[in-house]
Amino acid sequence: MTEPILVIDHLKVDFQTDEGTVHAVDDVSLSLAPGEVLAIVGESGSGKSVTAMSLLGLNRGPNARFTGTAMYKGTELLSASNDDLRKIRGAEIAMIFQDPMTSLNPVQRIGDQIAEQILAHEKLSKAQVRDRVVELMERVGIPRAAERARSYPHEFSGGMRQRVMIALALSCSPNVLIADEPTTALDVTIQAQILERIKDLKEETGTAIILVTHDLGVVADIADRIAVMYGGRIVEQGTVDEIFYDPQHPYTWGLLGSITRVDRPRGERLPSIAGLPPSLLDPPAGCHFRARCPHEFPKCLEVPPLEDRGCGHADRCWLTVEEKRAKREVRPGEIGLANKEEVAPV
Amino acid sequence: MGRFIVRRIIGMILVMFAVSILTFLIFQVIPNGDPAVRMAGKNSTPTQIAAIRDTWHFNDPIYEQYVYTMKQVFTGSLISYSDQTNVWQEIKKGLPRTFALGIGAAIIWMVLGVSLGLYSAVRSGGFSDRLLTVLALIGVSMPVFWVGALMSYYLGYKFGWFPNGGYTEIAQGGFGQWIYHLILPWTALAILFVGVYSRILRSNILDTINDDYVRTARAKGISERQVLIRHVLRNSLIPIITLWGLDFGLVIGGGAVLTESVFNLQGVGQYFAEAIGRLDVPPVLEVTILGAFFIVLLNTVVDIVYALLDPRIRLGS
Amino acid sequence: MASIDSAETGFSTDLPPEIAAEERRAPGSGPWRIALRRLRRNKVALVFGVVFVLLVALSLSAPLYAKHIAHTTPYKNRIADTITVHGQQKNIVDFDGTPIGPTWTKQYFLGADRNGRDVMVRLLYGGRTSLLIGFGASLITLVLATFFGLMAGFFGGWIDAIISRCFDVMWAFPVILLGVALGVSLNLGGITVGPLSLKGGSLWIPTIIIGISYVVYLGRPIRGQVLQLREKEFIEAARAQGLGPWRIMFSELLPNLASTLLVFFPLIVANAVLLEAALSFLGAGVQPPEPSWGVMISEGVDLLTTAPWLTIAPGLMLVLTVLSLNIFGEGVRDALDPRAKIRMEH
C-alpha cells in the first residue's frame, strides 16, 4: 500500500454555543491514499461535514476547538496558520460543496469566480487564465463554455452550477478533492451525471477524493473505502465490498436499508431508522446509536471501541460477529445493486 | 431594461399624482382659515376679499382649482399666498443648499457607517464592537433638532469653533468657508444615519460571512482580506447602497426640515417649515410634490442600480 | 445589542447548518420559550428594559410628585414670585426673563421655565404625554398595518393592488412633511369625521398622525410575510377544512405574524416618541399648555443661552427613553428573529 497522502488522527471538534458545548466530531481517525476515493457516510449531524471542513480550516472560529492531528504532506492542517492553510486550499486540497445554488457568489461572473482561484495560486496572464477557465468548463461538460463564463450563477441550472463547482475545484489540479454532498441538492438524474463526471475526472487526474454523503447508494460505484459516521464518531469503516456485503454495525444496516431510490422522495431523514439522531449538545453516554438501536443491551452504556476485525474493516459495536450475522435482516448487497441498475441507464 | 424604466416612470407619475391630490386635499378638507381673508389683511373689506377670491380662483370647484394649481406648479408660475413671491424661484434658491446639506451628510454617513460597520463586524463580540454598538444606538436615539440645537449653541456660539448656523455659498466665501459652515449641520444630520448604517452593515456582514459562497471563496485559498472585500463586503454593501439612495431621497425630499431650520440653512426644508407656519399652501404643496418627486425618483434609480449590482434581480418581472 | 447570541457573535462561529438545525430540534423548547431564554440571557437588553419600565413608572407618578413633593401643577405660572433656596431669597424668573436654574430641592428641582413653572414637574408630565402618544400611535400603526398587510397579502388581486398603491404613495410622502402639514391643519380647526370629532389641540391628533405615518413601514413587511405564509401547507389545510377567509386571516395567519409584530413594536414606539418630539418641536404636535418633551425642548431652545437646562433635561429624558426602547427592542429582535430587517425614518 502506498504512503497515505492525508492522515487524520483522533480528530475532535467542539463548538461552544449558548446552550452548551456541541461535540460535533468525537475522535475520528482516517487516512487517504493517493488516488483513493474515501466516502464518509452518515446522517445530517453525524459530523461528516464538520470533519471535512476541519481539514481546510473552514470552520475555524472563536467558538470552535480542534484537537488531534490531520497530516497532509508533512503539514499539520488543524494547527497550521491561516497563511499556510491558504496555500493548501484550492491548490492542494480542493472542495466541492453541498448546495451549488448558494455556493457560488451570486454577483460575480462564473468565469471570474474560477479565475479567482487560479490567480490565488498561480501567476498567469489574463489570457492564459481565460483559456484555462474555458478549458476547465469544457472538461466538466459545460457547453459553449467561453460564452457561459460570462454568465452569472443564477443563469445556470443546479447541475450546471455543480459542474462549475467541480471545475473550480479542479482548476489547480489538487491532490485531494473533498466533495461534500456534491449531489444531494440535485435531481436524481443529474446526480448520476455529476457522479459519473467525478469518477471520470478521478481516473483522468488521479486525484484522491473524500466523498461526504448521507446516501450510501451514491458511493457504491465510485468509492474505494467507506467510513460510516454516527453522532460524531466513526461507527464502521472498510472497503466498499466489506461494507456492502458484510456490514457490521446495526446503523450501517439501517443505512443500507434506506438507500435512495427513484420512487422515494429525496430527503435527509432515513425513514427506515426510527427515532431521531442524538443531540450532540448532550450526547447519551455509551454508544450514541443506543437509543435507536433495536439490539441495545446493557453493555451499550459503555462506549464501544472502533475495533478492527481484519483487512481494515472496523466497527464500533459491542455485539459479537456472530450475533451481528444473526440479527442482520437485509441481504446485503442486493439493494445496492438494485439501486445501481436503476440509475445506470440514464 | 427600457421597458422597466418606462414602467417605473409611469408608476412615478401616478404616485406623484396621488401625492399632489392628497396634499391638495389636506388643505381643502381640513379647516385652516380662509386664505383670502388672510391675504386681504386685517383691515380688509368684503369687496376686497371677493376680488381676491376671484383672482385666486378660490370660488372655482375643487377639481378646477386643482387643475389650475397643478398647471401653475408645472409651469413654475405658482405664487405664494403670503408674500406673492414665485414659489419655484424660492425653491430654486433653496435647492443648492438642501443638496449641499444632503450630499455632504450622505457622504459622511456612508463613509463612517461603512467603516464603523465593517470594523464592528470584524471585531464582532469584542469590546470595540460593543462600544460602537452602544454609540450607534445612542446616535439613532437622538433627535436631530436637539443635537443640532446643542451643537449649534455650544460649538457654534459658546465656544465659537464653528459658525453659528447660516450658509455660505462657494462663490461667495470659497470652498473652505462653505465646508466650514456645513460641518455642524452635516454632522448633526449624519449622526442618526451613521448609527443606522453601521448597524445594518454589521448585521449584513455577519449574515453574509456565513453564506456558502463565502466558504467557497475561502476554500479557494485567497486571503482573508480578499474574501472580506470581494465577497463579503461587496454583497453586504448592495442593500446599503440601495438604502443610501432611498435615504438620500428622503433627506432631499423633506427629511432635512429640522436640520435646516435648526442651523438656519434656508434650504427647501426650511422654506417649507416657514410656509406651513404661515399656512401658505402653495409653497407647502409644491415642496411636498418636489419632495415626493425626489423620493420616487431615487426609489427608481435605486431599483435600477440594484439590478445592475445584483444580477439576480430580473428587471421587468 | 451586545447579544451573545450565536448569530451575533461573528466570524464563522455559527454552527454548521446541520448542527444549528439540530439544536432547534431540541425537545421541549418551543420558539417562544427559546426566545424568552435568549432574551433572559441578554443582560444589557434586560437592564435597559428595566430602565424603560422605570421611566414609565416615573412618568406615571407625575401627579404624585407634583402634589406631594413640588406642591404645584404643570401649568401653574409663578413669574414674579420669589422662593427661598438654602436660605437665600431668589427670583423664580429674573427681571430680564432668565428663569432660575436647578435648585436641587423639592421645589424647582430642575429649575423653572420662562413662565416660572417647575421644570421637573413638567418633565414628568411631559414624559406621560410623550409615552402616551408613543404607545397610542404604535398601537394604531400595529392595528392598521396588520389589517391592511393581512388584507393585501391574503386576498391579493385588486385589494392588494389598491393597498399596495396606497403604501407606495405613503412611502413617497416625506413623513415629516406629512406630519407637519396634517398637524398644523388639524390643530387649527380640529376635524369631524362622522360621529368622531377631534378638537384642535387634542392629544389624539398627534397620536393619529404618527400612527398613520408609520403604517407603511410595518404594513409592507407584513404583506410580504403573509404572501409567504399564504402558500404554506397549514393554510391550504385550513382552506380545505372550509374555513372562511376571515377565520384564516385572524386565527391562522395572525398568530404567525406575532413574532414580527413583537419585534417591531418597541422600535415603533421609540420612533413614535421621536416623531412626536419632532412634530411638537415644529409646533405641529402637542399643544400648550400640555407639556411634552418635544414641546419643552422647543420652549427651551429659546433660552438656550441663559437656561440650557430647559433644553438639556427633556432632551436627555427623550434620548434615554428612546435608547432603552431601542436596546430592549434589539434584544427582542435578536431573541425572536435575528434576521429581521427593520427600517424606520424619523
Added chain:
Amino acid sequence: MSKIRRAIAALMLVAVSALVLAACGSDNSSTTSTSAGTSASSTSSGDTPTTSTGGTTGGTMTGYLTSSPDYMDPALSYTQEGWLLLWTAYTPLLTYKHAEGAAGSELIPGLAEALPDISADRKTYKLKLRSGLKYSDGTPVKASDFEHTIQRVLNLESGGTAFYLPIVGTEAYVKNAKPDADIPGIVTDDQTGEITIKLTKPVGSFANVLAMDFAGLVPGNTPFKNMTTDPPPGVGPYMVTRSVPNRGITLKKNPAFASFDIPEIPTGNMDQIDITINKNQHQQVEDVIQNKVDFVNDPPPSDLVREVNEKAKGRYAPYVTNSTYYVFLNNRVAPFDNEKVRQAVNYAIDKRALQRIFGGLLAPSCNFLPPGMKGYVKHDPCPYGDPTQAPDTAKAKQLIQESGAAGADVTVWGDDEALSKPVTEYVASVMSDIGLKATPKIVEGSVYFQTVGNQKTKAQAGFANWFQDFPHPANFMFLINGKSIQNTNNQNFGNVDDPEINKLIDDADANPDLDAVADQYAKADRLAIDHGYIAPYGNAELTKLVSDKIDWSSVIAQPVYNVDLTQIRFK
C-alpha cells in the same frame, strides 16, 4: 409652528401687528375747516439734521433683518421691515419728521409743497406737488402719478386698500378690478402739479393716511403687479438696487435727491446699505457685538438681553414704541359680560411678570393709548394699582366670588409667536389662580386674528396687541369702538360697545384738528379701563443696536419707521 419661526419671532411681533383696520370713521360730518398741519406747523424745522455734523458721510453699512420684508413694493408692503427700507426710497406727498420721540410723529410735507388744504366740510384735500422732482431713473414726477400710485394699492389688493376707501369712487374701482379705470375722487393736474382728493366722509386722520408709505409715489407706468424683485423707481434719499426675497436688499444713495431741496428730509449719509436676511438672531447679536455687521433691526432675543447690556454699552438702547399689548375680554360672552369678572382680571394680571416674559422689553402701563400718542393721559392712580407693583390678587378673587363666575370655563386664545405664547399661558394661569377654570389655546399666527375676529369662534379672552399704522389715536381707538364690531374680520375682539365711548371716538375721529380732540380720546381710554373692557398691560420696547463703527448720535428711533436709515452714519 412656533419653533420654525422662533427665530423670526421677536420681529414678527411688530410685523404681525403692523396692521390696521379701515378707519370706518364716523358719519357725522361737521363743518370745521382746519389744516391738518396746525399742530405740526408750530414745531421748529431746524432741529433735524439734514447734513452730518461730525462723523463721516459715505461708506457702506451692513445690516440684518430677521425676516424678509413682505414686499419691496410700496403699494403692498405692510410690515415694519418693509417700511423701514421703503421709507428711504419712496417719499409720499406727506411724511413725518425724521426725529426721535414725539417730534417724529409730526407730519411734514414730503413731495407736496405744503400740508394739505382741507375744505370746510373736511371732505376735500388739496395738495401741490413740488416742482422739479425726478424719480431715481430720471423720469420727472407728475401729479397724475399719485392717482396711479393709489390705483396700484387698490388694484393689487394691498393690505393698505382700506385706508384709501374713503376716497370717492374707490369702492367701485376695486369692484371693477379694471386697473386703468379712473378714480373720480382724485383729480390731478400735471401742469400745475395740483392734486385734489375728495372723500365720501370726513376722516380726521386722512393726512396721516396720505403719509403712509403705500402712497409713496411711483411712476405712472409702473405695472399693476408685485414689483418686489424689481422695485420701481421712487423719490427718496435712497433707491433699491437689489431685492432678493429671503436673501437681502441693497439700498444705494439716490444722487439726484439732494438737488430737490426738501428741507426736512435728510439726503442720506451712507453711500450704500446692504441688508441681509438672517434668521438666526443669536448670530445677528454676536455679529453686531463683534462689529461684523453694523445694524440689527430686531431686539435681541430675551436670552441675550443680559449679554447685550454688558457687551454693547453705548450702542444699545431700548425705546418704547407706540404700541399696546392687552388681553381682550369678550364683553358679549360669559363670564366676561360681567364687569366684576373683567375687573378681577385687571386686578390679577401681574404686569411685572409680563415684563419678565418680554425679557424686560415692556413698559408696564395701565392705559390703552401708548405714552407717545397724542391723547395719552396717564391713569394716575391706576384703578387696579400701580402697574409696576404686585397685583391685588385677593381683590381679584373676591370679585370673582361676588360675580358668581367662580369655576367658569375660560379659553384664553393666543398665537404661536415668541411672546404671545408664554403670555397666553400666563394669563390662563392667572385666571385659574383667581377662581376661573382657564386653559390656553394656541393657534397659528397667520390665522390667529381672523380666528378670534370671527364671532362664531366666541373667543372669550386672548392675546392682542396693536402697533400704530400712523401716529394718531384714531388708529388705536377704533379697536374699542362698538361701531367697528363685525361678524368676521372683527378687530374689536372684545366686542367693546359702550355708547359713551363710541360717541367720544366718533366725534373725535371726524376732526382733522387732533389737538382739539385729544382729550376726548383720553376720556374714552379712561372709561375703557374703568369698566375693565380690556386689560392692557404695557407698551413694547424695540431696541437700537449698532456696531462700534456707527456714530451713536446718528441712530434715531423714528416713532413710525423705527431706526432712521437716512441719518445713520459712521463715526
